[in-house]
Amino acid sequence: MQKTAYVYVPAGSATNFAIGLRESIWGWRSAALDKADSRAIVSDLGVGDYLVFGHHGPSSRVAVGGWADAHLRRIVVSQIIRPLYTDQAPVWPDDVYPERVDLDVLSDDPASTLTLPPDAMEALRMSANKQGTAMFAGADALLTIAAAPDPHVDASVEDEPLELGAIEFDGSTDVVRAMLGRREQAKIRRAKFGTQARLTCSLCGRTLPRALVRIAHVKRRSMATHAERLDMDNVIAACNLGCDALFEDGYIYVDPDGVIQPGSKAATLPDLAIAAKTLQGTRCREHTARTDPFFEFHRQKIAGI
Numbered sequence: 001m002q003k004t005a006y007v008y009v010p011a012g013s014a015t016n017f018a019i020g021l022r023e024s025i026w027g028w029r030s031a032a033l034d035k036a037d038s039r040a041i042v043s044d045l046g047v048g049d050y051l052v053f054g055h056h057g058p059s060s061r062v063a064v065g066g067w068a069d070a071h072l073r074r075i076v077v078s079q080i081i082r083p084l085y086t087d088q089a090p091v092w093p094d095d096v097y098p099e100r101v102d103l104d105v106l107s108d109d110p111a112s113t114l115t116l117p118p119d120a121m122e123a124l125r126m127s128a129n130k131q132g133t134a135m136f137a138g139a140d141a142l143l144t145i146a147a148a149p150d151p152h153v154d155a156s157v158e159d160e161p162l163e164l165g166a167i168e169f170d171g172s173t174d175v176v177r178a179m180l181g182r183r184e185q186a187k188i189r190r191a192k193f194g195t196q197a198r199l200t201c202s203l204c205g206r207t208l209p210r211a212l213v214r215i216a217h218v219k220r221r222s223m224a225t226h227a228e229r230l231d232m233d234n235v236i237a238a239c240n241l242g243c244d245a246l247f248e249d250g251y252i253y254v255d256p257d258g259v260i261q262p263g264s265k266a267a268t269l270p271d272l273a274i275a276a277k278t279l280q281g282t283r284c285r286e287h288t289a290r291t292d293p294f295f296e297f298h299r300q301k302i303a304g305i
Contacts, residue, residue: 002079004050004139005041006120008128011056011073016092021076021105022227026051027097028133038133042084042099049080051103051134052120052141060128067125068118074110077145077180078103105226106180107145114148116141139176146179184229188215192235202236202286203243203252203260204279212240216247218286218294220302234294236286242275250303251276254295258287263303 007026009017020026033039045051056073082102090096115121120141127135192215193199199213200206216238221229228234238244246252251266260283262276287295299305 002049003045003136004052004142005045005134005136006052006054006123006127007134008057008124008132009053009055010128016094017055019092021108023091024103024105024225025091025100026103027091027100029095029097030099032131032133033099038130041134041136045080045101045134046083047080050139050142051078051080054124057124060125065118065122067121069115070121071113071115075114075145076105077107077142078105106177107183109145114144116144142176146176146183185215188230188235192232199237200285201239201243202284203238203247204282205285206239208239213237214240214244216244219297233291246276252279253299253303253305254284254287256292258284260284263305
């Protein structure tokens, strides 16, 4: 089972925090990890383990349990994709922080009103008192975060209700990852589509009921940074009548002029080639000079053009 550790980031480190999230990396001073068992904890974090950041809370100079009802300005959930390593390359403006881990940022809740379970809050309080080193605690906080309603998403207009609170947590953090992914998708749908009941596919141009149109990342979500996942220039509307699957797997692509073309992969089966050819020559509604770098990535890495 994956482990869950907690790191507190003070208000004064907001700039470094933003940089770390943008670059999907976090670091510590060597001196901080050399105290007590701090290095052992961070060294014990492996690929797939969770690192939860709490940002800008109250004074940590309180008794044990003093943060039980405290609120944090921001809560970020990430997973380790590269365990502890040392690197001197500059990332942050004020110091090197050479003891680093690489992250996959899964959830970012600014202005959070969440209260995490007591053990998680105590781990964050202790982290605050230990120069932001990581502290282990239970994984129940992950469910609290994933199940919390997003104030920026109106569930009444979403086609697939999240129903996160109805999921019984059995200790599997893979379930939490899926829940956080759906929560992110709902947020992006709202940002991209608003509350429109009918949406137009960016590829075929058909206007369809909202439930038949998905958001699709031009640069695959699994290959994108956290910032790229949330970038509306990397998001198109793709219908469930074939466009989403054809684009996702590179059977069609958008050329530099914004025109849809069949990919070489589509030639492997006659019926697949016919499906891809029906879209040939159609202009993609979302292609612009600004979005083309994402389409170029799709052409090269997914369609193999």
